[in-house]
Amino acid sequence: MSVAVAVVGLGKIGLTLAAQYASRGLSVIGCDINAALVESVNGGHCPVDGEEELEERLANALRDERLTATVDTAAAVATSDVVVVIVPVGLTGEQTPDFTHLDAAIADIAGGLRPGTLVVVETTVPVGTTRNRVGEALMNEDQPPLLAASPERVSSGHIFRDLRSYPKVIGAIDEASWTKAEAFYSAALEAPSLLRVRDPETAEFSKLAEGIYRDVNIALADELARYADAAGIDVIEAIDAANSQPYSHLHQPGVGVGGHCLPVYPYFLPKDSGAKLPLAAREINDGMAAYGVSKLEQALGSLKGATVLVLGLAYRPNVKEASHSSALLITEALRARGATALIHDPLYSDAELAALGLKPVAGLPPEHTDAVIVQAWHDAYDDLDFATFSGCKVVLDGRNALDRARVEAAGMRYLGIGR
């Protein structure tokens, strides 16, 4: 099947999808409003760091002339059989869905859309967005567009592996849209199966359900960890034991849940949905940063005037993504208690850290710090020797990622979450 596909939104996910489709022999045009990014892709530079296989696949796609990038979305759409939409929908300041990027992208797509071209919304969106918001904006003289929702479920860092491993969930608006979506995804992916659900709403909801499940599960682990702390139990040992039975799938507790997925999707449910757990989980998970800091405060006696180094701005290890990172809540809680919060992250420049209102440490080991909080344990930290951290008395292992013995051997007190 010879398919021309436009990928709208060439970010961490979109660029990787574009390279995936090209590697399957499809002819791909990547569209983005960021002209520098488009130029970089066309110039053969991979703008995304740390994505397994991406550099090589991108280079092959460019060499084989199967991928180009453009800022002219309408023109790209006009020559495409399939359009994949993967621009972000985040939150406004009022914690409601922010459709700014999606609406702008759909307006550009509408400018070039031909009858018979399938538009697939891969962005995670509130239920009904594909049919109502996107469908209505793409309506052409009462002619409904071919439309499907197929939320992207991959995690950055190992997207190609995830694309090969997970069934592709697709909810099409009608049979003609399904036939086209089935042919496209069969050609474009090596997914183990295409999982057709009855409509776009079910597909949209499946992604929200997946994310909210994880956020709620972590909130439960966090509450169990708080109890374990009070009762003198090691929660990790207890969770491992509980999960040895097939009906228990407890996740790991920690100093909070970040990223642009899990902390966002609970707010994609309508305010009158009646669901209580998702928002309660948000509150619990967001409270873990202050909980960790209060454990540190107890251990040090006071945080007034203390210097505390936070390791890791990224919301999870080895991925340069800081939205809703717990590091931001941790530094806020430290400052509120009178401490100086320093931050280190090998994935970010000092200027990038400072732009977020954070205070980058001059280097590692730090000149002086009273305590360390591990927020994201990047691979680059594996060789850190805490014994070289002058003045450091306590290490709060916010991800339960460290070897307690190693910290104690360096002469410091080890604190975990629920240990």
Ligand SMILES: NC(=O)c1ccc[n+]([C@@H]2O[C@H](COP(=O)([O-])OP(=O)(O)OC[C@H]3O[C@@H](n4cnc5c(N)ncnc54)[C@H](O)[C@@H]3O)[C@@H](O)[C@H]2O)c1
């Ligand atoms: N990052 C993840 O781990 C992940 C995982 C699964 C699904 N998703 C979904 O993918 C979406 C995108 O995530 P990402 O990490 O690629 O985001 P990103 O911020 O890395 O990239 C988004 C890109 O969209 C571009 N863009 C914005 N408005 C546009 C417009 N009007 N037209 C064309 N391009 C436009 C931006 O310039 C940017 O390059 C998320 O919102 C989420 O729904 C993300």
